[in-house]
Amino acid sequence: MNVGESFNMAITAIMSNKLRSSLTLLGIIIGVMTIIAMQSLITGLRNSVHEELSQLGSNVFQVQKYPAIGEGNREKYRNRKDLTVEHADAVRRLATAAELVGAEVWHFGREIRYQDKKTNPNMVIAGATPEFLVNNGFTLADGRFVTEQDVNFNRRVCILGLEPVNVLFPYDDPIGKDVKIEGERFRVVGVLEEMGSFLGGSRDNRIVIPISRFELLYGSERSINITVKAKSPELFETCRDQTIGILRAVRKVPPGEENDFEIWTSDQLMEFFDNMTRVVKIVAVAIASIALVVAGVGIMNIMLVSVTERTREIGIRKSIGAKRRDILWQFLIEAIVLSEIGGIIGIFIGLGIGKLVEVLTPVPADVPAWTVVLGLVFCSTVGLIFGVGPATKAARMDPIEALRYE
Amino acid sequence: MLIELHDIEKIYEIGTVQVPALKGINITVNKNEYVAIMGPSGSGKSTLMNIVGCLDTPSDGIYMLNDNNVSDMSDDELAEIRNREIGFVFQTFNLLPRASALHNVELPLIYNGTPAAKRRKQAEEALERVGLADRMHHKPNELSGGQRQRVAIARALVNSPSIILADEPTGNLDSRTGEEIMEIFEDLHDSGNTIILVTHEEYIAEHSDRIIRLRDGMVERDEAVMERSA
Ligand SMILES: Nc1ncnc2c1ncn2[C@@H]1O[C@H](COP(=O)(O)OP(=O)(O)OP(=O)(O)O)[C@@H](O)[C@H]1O
Ligand SMILES: [Mg+2]
Numbered sequence: 155m156n157v158g159e160s161f162n163m164a165i166t167a168i169m170s171n172k173l174r175s176s177l178t179l180l181g182i183i184i185g186v187m188t189i190i191a192m193q194s195l196i197t198g199l200r201n202s203v204h205e206e207l208s209q210l211g212s213n214v215f216q217v218q219k220y221p222a223i224g225e226g227n228r229e230k231y232r233n234r235k236d237l238t239v240e241h242a243d244a245v246r247r248l249a250t251a252a253e254l255v256g257a258e259v260w261h262f263g264r265e266i267r268y269q270d271k272k273t274n275p276n277m278v279i280a281g282a283t284p285e286f287l288v289n290n291g292f293t294l295a296d297g298r299f300v301t302e303q304d305v306n307f308n309r310r311v312c313i314l315g316l317e318p319v320n321v322l323f324p325y326d327d328p329i330g331k332d333v334k335i336e337g338e339r340f341r342v343v344g345v346l347e348e349m350g351s352f353l354g355g356s357r358d359n360r361i362v363i364p365i366s367r368f369e370l371l372y373g374s375e376r377s378i379n380i381t382v383k384a385k386s387p388e389l390f391e392t393c394r395d396q397t398i399g400i401l402r403a404v405r406k407v408p409p410g411e412e413n414d415f416e417i418w419t420s421d422q423l424m425e426f427f428d429n430m431t432r433v434v435k436i437v438a439v440a441i442a443s444i445a446l447v448v449a450g451v452g453i454m455n456i457m458l459v460s461v462t463e464r465t466r467e468i469g470i471r472k473s474i475g476a477k478r479r480d481i482l483w484q485f486l487i488e489a490i491v492l493s494e495i496g497g498i499i500g501i502f503i504g505l506g507i508g509k510l511v512e513v514l515t516p517v518p519a520d521v522p523a524w525t526v527v528l529g530l531v532f533c534s535t536v537g538l539i540f541g542v543g544p545a546t547k548a549a550r551m552d553p554i555e556a557l558r559y560e
Numbered sequence: 561m562l563i564e565l566h567d568i569e570k571i572y573e574i575g576t577v578q579v580p581a582l583k584g585i586n587i588t589v590n591k592n593e594y595v596a597i598m599g600p601s602g603s604g605k606s607t608l609m610n611i612v613g614c615l616d617t618p619s620d621g622i623y624m625l626n627d628n629n630v631s632d633m634s635d636d637e638l639a640e641i642r643n644r645e646i647g648f649v650f651q652t653f654n655l656l657p658r659a660s661a662l663h664n665v666e667l668p669l670i671y672n673g674t675p676a677a678k679r680r681k682q683a684e685e686a687l688e689r690v691g692l693a694d695r696m697h698h699k700p701n702e703l704s705g706g707q708r709q710r711v712a713i714a715r716a717l718v719n720s721p722s723i724i725l726a727d728e729p730t731g732n733l734d735s736r737t738g739e740e741i742m743e744i745f746e747d748l749h750d751s752g753n754t755i756i757l758v759t760h761e762e763y764i765a766e767h768s769d770r771i772i773r774l775r776d777g778m779v780e781r782d783e784a785v786m787e788r789s790a
Contacts, residue, residue: 469654473613473642473648473654474671475644477635477636
């Protein structure tokens with residue numbers, strides 16, 4: 155007897171007991187669904203984080219007062235000296251391995267105006283030096299960027315992201331026009347290329363002004379970010395070491411004490427993200443495994459009931475020549491098919507959840523093919539492991555006793 | 561010699577009690593014989609048939625089938641004998657309730673690996689032979705008792721076995737339907753099959769060439785049937 159026959163028998167048996175079969179499938183469905191949905195979310199999230207981070211210019215690292223992520227204990231960092239434009243200047247002057255050293259500082263949730271129009275109060279104002287453009291992986295669509303002279307002379311110039319352009323200049327060319335930021339006039343000298351959104355947040359709501367003017371506008375008592383681009387990938391580490399040395403010197407950190415600033419690269423952030431999601435993944439796999447084991451026990455139970463109920467059928471099959479292995483395979487394949495059906499349903503629901511999340515939230519869905527394959531293999535294994543007992547019981551039945559069974 | 565039974569004994573053990581069902585049976589059956597087994601209830605007829613049909617094994621004694629010692633065989637070898645050499649017809653039909661008549665008849669062929677197309681053709685032929693060509697796709701519960709028994713007979717003969725065993729094949733049927741079934745057996749006998757049949761009815765037994773009467777697990781009488789005058 156071949157597998158095709160066993161498969162047909164399995165389908166027939168499962169279909170003739172739909173309710174019971176579907177109840178049994180629930181555990182498998184939940185297990186596989188969890189794996190697929192989690193994988194979809196995590197991979198989707200990872201991809202967009204990765205995309206976001208790779209926006210940061212290549213070979214670039216950042217220096218900040220606070221760590222970029224994690225570590226709830228901000229007390230520890232609050233007493234640190236602020237990073238200032240002077241610190242950035244020192245690095246620019248002294249770090250021989252650095253190609254571009256930028257200083258930047260941000261102010262969120264502002265509103266800007268042009269004539270009678272105004273934007274939503276969700277604009278992000280960046281104070282920047284000329285290196286900002288390259289170090290942040292931004293590009294200009296039109297006009298020019300902040301220049302050294304703009305910074306030196308505290309010029310009131312600005313470069314607009316796509317969003318304020320669309321709101322304030324739906325018909326006109328913005329270049330050369332004057333917009334109002336915090337009531338002060340700024341001449342628009344450039345427009346940024348469209349950036350798209352990241353996890354639902356727009357990245358086109360930025361307005362860049364010279365950092366010197368920024369500090370006049372908002373005060374200079376906030377810590378800046380320093381962005382450093384190394385001359386080459388080979389010099390990245392050297393550049394980082396130089397920057398640390400220079401900053402320690404200008405900030406007068408005593409030898410032996412730890413840095414009073416944080417350096418991070420996109421790789422580090424990626425690594426942090428992966429570590430964080432790894433925990434989520436492990437938890438998801440654990441939940442799924444428990445669900446699958448419970449499902450497996452359910453399948454075993456239902457198969458045992460089924461074997462007992464079908465004792466006569468087994469007797470009939472044996473009486474006309476079914477061998478032990480024929481019966482064994484029949485029930486084993488039934489268990490596997492049963493769990494595979496659950497697995498396939500689980501995969502589709504999992505994919506559906508991923509899609510739903512994609513529609514409702516900014517997290518995109520992305521299910522790698524290997525997860526689907528793994529899910530199916532998992533199901534077969536569950537079916538196999540928990541089906542062996544009942545199938546063996548069926549195969550070992552004595553034909554005449556099975557026939558007599560009432 | 562097709563079937564040789566030497567001192568066959570069967571003892572059932574229920575707890576500590578031993579129930580002897582067969583107490584030393586010696587029978588030989590030749591090819592193309594038509595044998596009826598009779599005897600009172602509990603005399604061991606079914607027990608004997610199950611042993612001859614390789615469904616059960618004797619507690620003692622030797623059973624030679626086609627000069628092979630069945631007592632030495634493994635479960636799987638017995639399964640193969642049941643599949644190739646023996647067609648069993650039960651009093652209670654023993655059809656798979658959810659499968660069509662055709663599928664029921666195909667079953668023995670599934671287990672010996674006959675390819676699907678050939679299998680179907682053979683099963684159809686067997687059903688035609690028992691006069692059920694028009695009921696192939698009916699499930700057992702859509703058939704009358706007589707029709708069910710015909711399906712069971714078609715299943716028994718689909719693999720062209722050398723022996724057809726029938727344990728009270730007409731026991732659940734009225735006498736007219738029983739007669740029809742008996743005609744099929746006669747037919748099979750005429751075309752060269754060996755038939756062993758258990759029955760309680762003299763008129764059924766008279767279809768055979770030879771009647772073996774059992775009592776208390778022993779052969780009471782074994783005699784040829786007089787040629788009927790009809
Ligand atoms: N599985 C079993 N366990 C215990 N005893 C059994 C079993 N099967 C049969 N017997 C006993 O063996 C004896 C023979 O039974 P068997 O079924 O062969 O009789 P039979 O001649 O076929 O009777 P009937 O005409 O009623 O079918 C009986 O005494 C019965 O009680
Ligand atoms: Mg009986």
